[in-house]
Amino acid sequence: MQDLVFYFIAGCACVFAVLAVTQRSIFHCALWLAMTLLSVAGVYFYLEAPFLGAIQILVYVGGIITLFVFAIKLTAHIEDKSIRQLNTQWLPAALISLLLFYILIQAFASHPWKNIIPNAPVTSLQVIGRSLMTGYALPFEFMSVILLGALVGAIVIGKVKK
Amino acid sequence: MIPLLSSIVFLPLLGAVMLLLIPSQMVKLIRTVSVLITGSVLILSLYLMMHFDTSRMMMQFTEYHPWLSGLNIWYFVGVDGLSLGLVVLTALLGLIACLASMGIEQRVKEYFIFYLLLMTGMLGTFLALDLVLFYIFWEVVLIPMYFLIGIWGGPRREYAAVKFFLYTLAASVLMLVAILGVYFLSNPHTFNILELAYVGFAPHWQLILFCAFFLAFAVKVPVFPFHTWLPDAHVEAPTPISVLLAGVLLKMGGYGIFRICLPLFKHAAHELAYIVGILGAINVFYGACVAFAQTDFKKMIAYSSVSHMGFVLLGAASLTATGFNGAVLEMFNHGIITAGMFLLVGVLYDRAHTRELKLFGGLSSSMPIYAFCLTFLALASLGLPGLGGFVGEFLSLAAVFGVFPWLGVITVLGLVITVIYFLTMLGEVLLGAVNPKCSAYQEMNGRELWCVVPLMMIALIVGFYPHSVLQFQEAVLLSLSRLF
């Protein structure tokens, strides 16, 4: 039963992902991406990582997708459905992707992962919190540098003096 | 005590730094300083020659200091009979070419800076006894040479300069790999050329390393089929630089063969002597043939250099003391004679602004002194007995006859062609009907004459009394030949 839930969510995620990269309208793509991200959040929940799922919804769906939509609106005419969204190298790209996929699943299949059932305790929020404040305090703090940099960068590049 | 060899090597460098500080408008001062520096180098090298002990085959005046101890590279210089002649030759031609450079009007400061750097590189190459040091000096020569050809050269100077630079560099970088190969194959690891001579490398390694070194030297010599940079470089280079190119740079290749290829890789030298000999014979014959087909005066002399340097290879290939003596003497003689030839070509070019042989004629009436000098040097160059060229060629030839008679025969045929093209050249330039254009040419002036006269004197002295040069090299070359 549980498996079925997973299959459904995973299936949705995959289908949405494919749609997100193939749809003509970029706006639709962004929406399909949102759906994919939501499905992935569902997977997180399924994996008993609710915190991460929540973050996924908040940051990704709430933040990033919104940004995307803004950007799409700002870059006006590209919504037009008549504009081709696939470039000329789609065929080699598809082949490469398929090949890569094939290689990956072959490799994964040969690895003892395929049948592993979880045996460890669920990582609780407390554990994550403690980790962030102790062992991973440095990257956690450092994240602020990245975010600040991105922020300032966005302002510097984005602002236009008239 | 002053380190004599280091002074010889680095005095020009010091001079270059001094020139750097002189404003470029003070042309006279720049010229004076350059002449003084090259003159002092000559004096020092003559002092060296006088205090050189001819009876010892060991390195003399050695300086041995740690340089990059981590890399086991030493500042190790020394002089023996093999290098002494070439050092003196370099110093002499350095001064003469410097005097001949007085005619340079453009960018004088840069010219002499590059010129002095070139001197340092050349002298260092002949004196270095550590492979890395040798390599560094070897390459240092390329850069100023590139500029000297490229800036002050003829119409196709850029092509010629780049070709020279890349061609010789391409060959010498392989030598770098070989140098490192030698280092890691020797035990204990060392770059010291003298110590390496005692290391018996495995036979197959000897072959490979010999070839790698030989290739680098072959391009410099230049050996057929790696010679095509030479005519281009010679034709485009300004006269003094042609003098150094022919007089000294080509000798670096020959010197390398004797300093490195032969003593370090005895087995390979034995195995490959035949091939070296064949290349030498081809050089002599082929160079002469191609020289005969030239219509450009300078190009003809350039190809004649190819032809003459074949004797160096032949002498080396014989692996006998006679051949070695011949080859090293031939290097010296060729340096003297061809340098003189280039000076004379330059004299003519300054007046006519062309080097087409066909455009001259009957110069011996308007320029008798010039005609005498040219005839003298041409005869010396074609190996007329009694003049310098003959002795080296004869010794090489005699030695090669004892080892590879057929190569000797081919070589001798090449000599016949040499006679033909030199005489044809003399006929076209000096003799024949007087070309009205040429009748107005000024006779050589004092500076031009005094640049050539010492060379002619030396050619004559060596021709009649070869011992004057041979005495320095005989001992060391004999000991070298004993290795085989």
Added chain:
Amino acid sequence: MMNIAHYVPLSPLLAFVINIIFGRKLKSASAAVAIAASIGSLILSVKVYQGLSFGYGSYHLGQWLTINGKALNFGIIVDPLTVMMLLIVSFIGTLILIYSTGYMHGDIRYSRYFAYISLFMSSMLGLVLSDNFVMLLICWEGVGLCSYLLISFWHERPAAVAAGIKAFVTTRIGDTGLLIGMLILFFTCGTFYFCDLATVKGPEPLMTLAAILIFTGAMGKSAQFPLHVWLPDAMEGPTAVSALIHAATMVAAGVYLVARCFPLFVAHPIALETVAVIGAISALMAASIAVVTNDIKRVMAYSTISQLGLMMLALGVGGLSAGTFHLMTHAFFKALLFLCAGSVIHAVGTQDIQKMGGLFSTLKITSSTFIVGTLALAGIFPFAGFWSKDEILITAWNNHHPIFFGVVLLTSFLTAFYMGRLIFLVLFGKSRSDLHPHESPASMTVPLIVLSLFACFVGFIGSPLKEAGRMEAGVETYWIMLASSVVSISAIFLAYFVYLRGFLPVSIRSRFKGLHDLLSHKYYIDEFYDFIFVKPCALLCRMAYSFDFHVIDGLVNLVADLAQSVSGVLRKFQTGFAQNYLLVQALGLVVIIIWLLKI
């Protein structure tokens, strides 16, 4: 024996140095310098000759080189052969220098001329004094150089320049053989010294080859077939030079060399045979060409080739004494003839004998001496040529070479015939053009007279090498003298009838037209060489250059161009289109993964 022989060549060398450096200041005094030096040499030579009675051999002045551990010295050899040559060279040289003061009077390069002659004499004297091959070769090339310089002395004339080059190169080809030969000798027997030649032993056929190669050098120098082509052209030089170098001395150096190496040749009969055959061919061929030649100097030149051929033949049949004897007599009368020819040319200003005629009346002295020289050359009793030719004939006969004997007789006939033709056309008959000849100055006629005296009487001296190869002139050989005299005299008479009396029917003329063409084209040898050697060689050189330019240099440039074009291709991958880049990256990753997984 006194060790003063080495001073003999130094005296003219000094003259050379003085003349070349101060020539332009000395002006006409340069002749005096040269002559003084030459006389000095002559005196020294005489001293050396006197010294001979104390014994002879060689001595060393010092070491020159070391070759394969063997010392090579400045060595001087003094023996009758050398002394004979010394005397000939210095004596004739002196006379010719005196002659030249008149002949070259007013030339713009007067002092240069005397400098060259002095250098030549120095080299030539050095040549005959050398006791080893290497020193000989040095001087050998030195005389060749002087020959070159003097042939192209009037270098405003392109023909003179070409002739100089031809002479130098042709002899150099022979020298190549000499060089190889002596090196073979050195590496098989370990010596360069002439004195060892009598005792050397070496493997056959290498030794024979060495001997023949050494002879090749002699062929070049002595203008023997097939290397004779330079000598007629060499007549472009001043006539006095032709007399000295191309008649009396330098061309004899080849004969001298064979004589000097005679023990080697004797030890190898095939080589000796070769010498004789080449000599015979040259003698006949040159004599036959001389019959139809119209240029007075070229007649002399062919005559010289022919006579040198006779000397070679003599040596080849084993007549060392006969050969050297003829060398000596020939030196005098041929120098005389050349100088006479020079005087004639000086007088009439042309060299074409068809334009001369009847000069005897105006040029008394010249003509008389000319006739003396002719008789000597023709071998008329009692002139010099008679004796030496007779000795050749005797040697050939005694050594059982009837064919060569016949060749010599035939050559004698031809020689007498063309010389007869020459004097009848030049000196007698009527003048065939309006020339105003005048007798030459005393500086020219005195040497003529002196030489003609020698041409008359030198034959009585006999071969200087009698001791070495003495031949008893028995009673049975008188018929040989008789035969040779008859042959010569009849030839002169024939020439008299043909050329002076015009006693030659047109029918005969036309019948021999083919032969005449063949002869007047010198057997087409020049054309043949041009076709076989000169053109192919030039072509080879041009091809070599074009190979060098297009193939070898082409390859070098190709590498550079290749790098450039590879660069051009590679940079096309950098399309500027970012997703291409990404594709390359992805592809790269996949390829690397596949590669690693497979391995």
Added chain:
Amino acid sequence: MTPLGYFTLMSAFLFCTGIYGVLTRRNLIGILISIELILNAANINLVAFNKYLGSSDGMGQVLALFVVAIAAAASVVGLVLIIAIYRNAKSVFVEDFNLMKE
């Protein structure tokens, strides 16, 4: 519970889809979308491994958390760059940006 293999399978699929998108979308924003897919693929792996293999400090989740934050930052920068070039070149199609090539 679902075997780990399925999660890796899913992540591989998303990863490859993302790669495909990056390589084929003409629109820069489309590429950005595809890149998000790649990051999510990695995150699924991280979280799944974290659960299945066990980890005392929850490293997988921590890293996934960082990835989300970084993805946000990167997206911001990416979008700003897109806007900047849109301002300069009036296009958001990748193939239009080839001023610099070869």
Added chain:
Amino acid sequence: MVDLQYLYPELVLFGFALISLIWGVLSSNKSLIASLAFTGLICALLLLPSTFDASTSAFSGLLVGDGFSAFFRALILLATALIIMLSMADLDILDEDKGEYYFFLLSLAVSLMLAVSSRNLLMIYVSVEAVSVLSYILVAYFKRDVFSSEAGIKYFLFGALSTGVMLYGISLLYGIFGNLDLLSISAAVAKASVVSPVFLIAIVFVLGGMAFKCSLVPFHMAAPDAYQGAPTPVSAFLSVGPKAMGFALLIRFLFTGDSPLIVQWSCLAQALAMITMTVGNMIALKQTNVKRMLAYSSIAHAGFMLIALAVGTSLGIKAILFYLFVYVFMNIGAFGSVIYTNREEISQYAGLSRKNPYAALMMTISLLSLAGLPPLSGFMAKFVVIAAAVQSKFYALAIVAVLNSVLALFYYLKIIKMMYLSKEDDASPLNISSVLTLVLTLTLVANLFLGIWPHGAIQWITLP
């Protein structure tokens, strides 16, 4: 607080970054910001030695304080200092957003320093992302310049994909080993008897991300476009800083532990080294833009350094370090000359030696040093690399390498030819500034000194 002490230089640097940011926003007088940033760097450099005696690892093993990271941190500080001086002189950057510019530059330096001292893939990933994000911004810093924007976009696309793939690889590694600490990964690898395909794939993905930073083929393709479009000081920095970081990470990744990964990966590295050198040099042959040419040349140099990595010996590592050290001076010298001469097209260099001999000389020395001609420092660097290759008997690699250096000279000569040999004159004005003169003279001295007397710098390199 031992852990924090290790981070003093980074903290100080970041502090100065913030100050410059704030100053830039608040004050209208922006001329001192560069000096401020420079001061920060000097402070960081001064503080750096105090961290050397700190514990060998900090932050629960995320960072290591070994000599290796010390070297790279110093190197990065040095490069940044030189770049700041270049930036002071580059006219275009003086316009606006100066405070922000130095903020980014200093933050980038902080990120790089963190990256090179990381021993944990998590930390590596985070800092690499920081480096990426900051460098995207810097590349596109001329926001009104379409070239700069295009360069930024391309760099961004490439960087995002690379780090994405790298992250995926890291996630797989996490799946395999349950840990991201390089020491424990290496220990686990040593124990495992069979190499699993997943492991291989994961490693390739991770290495791919690092290779992008080093601009190794086939991850090099954005580099030329980015270098050409970016502000010149940024190009200079990209070719030095992130490249150094990339190599530091590669070394850290491949050489950690007792049985380093490099043993299995040498073959791949050799192949990539050869291809990278050749491709970089080949394409550079036909370039007409100096910055673009230098970009290709920096690709080729990366290939050269990869040789030493492929060799996998301690000499090889030392060779890379020395090479990078030297490369900082050579390359910044070259880029600095580009700024000084104010010329980007090769044809504009015509006659420069007459117009300004000093500039021409500086350019020439840098280029010849890049080409590896003695007695300049580039030669010594190449010498050590080739020595390492020959020592390990990688002869083919050594030969390809030296032949490539000939190829390289071919295009460096093009500029030199223009400057010295060309008879024409280009009238473009130069950008003469005293700071730049100082930088160039400094690089010149370093180029000569490290070539002739590299004793001090090289004493830790010992040929066996």
